[in-house]
Amino acid sequence: MKDLLQLLEKNHAQTIDQLSTMLDKPKEEIEAQIKQLEAEKIILKYHTIIDWEKANIDKVTAIIEVKVTPQREVGFDALAERIYRFPEVRSLYLTSGSYDLLVFIEGQSLKDVGKFVSEKLSTIDGVISTTTHFMLKNYKEAGVIIDDIEKDHRLVVTP
Amino acid sequence: MNWSERISPIVKSVPPSGIRRFFDIAAEMDDVISLGIGEPDFVTPWHIRESCVYGLQKGYTSYTSNYGLLELRQSIAKNIQNNYHVSYNPHNEILVTVGVSEALDLAMRALLSPGDEVLIPEPCYVSYKTCVILSGGIPVPVPTTIENEFRVTPEQLEKYLTPKTKILLIGYPNNPTGAILTEKELLQIADFAKRHDLIVISDEIYAHLTYEGNHICFAGLPEMRDRTILLNGFSKAYAMTGWRLGYALSNPDFIAAMTKIHQYTMLCAPITAQVAAIEALEHGEDEMRKMMASYNCRRRLMIEGFRSMNLPCFEPKGAFYIFPSIKETGLSSMEFAEALLKAEHVALVPGNAFGDSGEGYVRCSYATSLDKLSQALERIQRFINQF
């Protein structure tokens, strides 16, 4: 199953035929496995990695460190939920260290993001402080190097 | 000046490479998909490259001991011990060379007297026979066949044995066929070598790319360590072809003899590559396994692809080659390869480049991206449909 997940993580557009050959398993088995992985939400979604800058579509991403007071019984989870339900939040992590939550925000403009932080995020009960870092350049996304200059330098035919 | 008159007769006797001519045609085209490349499509894993850069920053730019950096030899010894349970003394039983290529050349030069014969199962890597010829020896090809999955057997070897036979040179997993030998088969070969008191040179450069069972190291077979020259390197397993680094393991007296030649002709292998190779051996296992898993997926795709075209091919179990038969097209290997290249812009290597017994086959390397492999298979299918 790990093999299958690894192949799908790299490229989910492979056909069942191909997957079945590559993993040396019957097609029916692969098909059933994928269905099950989807049903169990082990596979959550098939995602496309886009170089938005190259597409000339403006986006502003900010990474915000958030300190919060954990709440009795629910710890960080309830607060986290209040944050991640906003569609502006792209990713949210609980971390160890000098702050608690790491929030990735995406907006159309600096103003958008600023407004979200000051009006929505900082005003949530339990949020003690926020530190906002605007992202200047994306070098690598989900394991993919954005502007990879490495080329195939091999000769056409070698022994 | 008439240079060709002055070139040594031995060099003149070496036939030009069968790959070369082909290469010239392919290099002219721009949308060629090449299945003709005998090296990994991966770039060397970053941690290995990075350690080389760090080494340069720290000033590793000098010559090393003729044998190679001791730390590298220690890593090699540890690696061989862990993988195959054969022990070599890093002080006098290991020589670090400029690729397996140099190690092969040194071994031949250190062993052969004029007229000595070397048994070489065929199809085989292009350099084997030439290395023997350049050292004054006589290569004796031992043909293997698809019916026997390109394995060599003692019975076949026996047929080519003469009182002049001195060496048996084997390379499994095999380039170009992808064949491997099982332990049982290797034991029979070992028995043959012992009976006839032959030295065995075992080129195990594809050892880590074995897809079924574990690779069996020839030197690890009973009583074989002392008559074996074990060759291996970094080119294939760690995707380090351009670094030019390999090694030879053998008896101290023989390593000393090889080192004598190496010392005067090469001095030492490049230190930059040696520094990186330590990193590869010490921390490269994970990346290597990932690359191997990826080759294995592609291997299955290729087998399936050729079988569905009705081109007979046996299942290669090692290296990154597949060696289908094209006899049914009625073309020779060379004709097939040229026609395919011209019609469909797919480059592969005619089987006869690896010896006469490769005639009727073509070598396809699957060290190329999945996308390109699928496209290449489609193009080959289209080409085959004419027949």
Ligand SMILES: Cc1ncc(COP(=O)(O)O)c(C=O)c1O
């Ligand atoms: C069987 C075999 N031996 C040796 C070599 C040469 O390897 P190296 O890069 O270590 O000189 C190759 C390279 O293609 C090979 O296929």
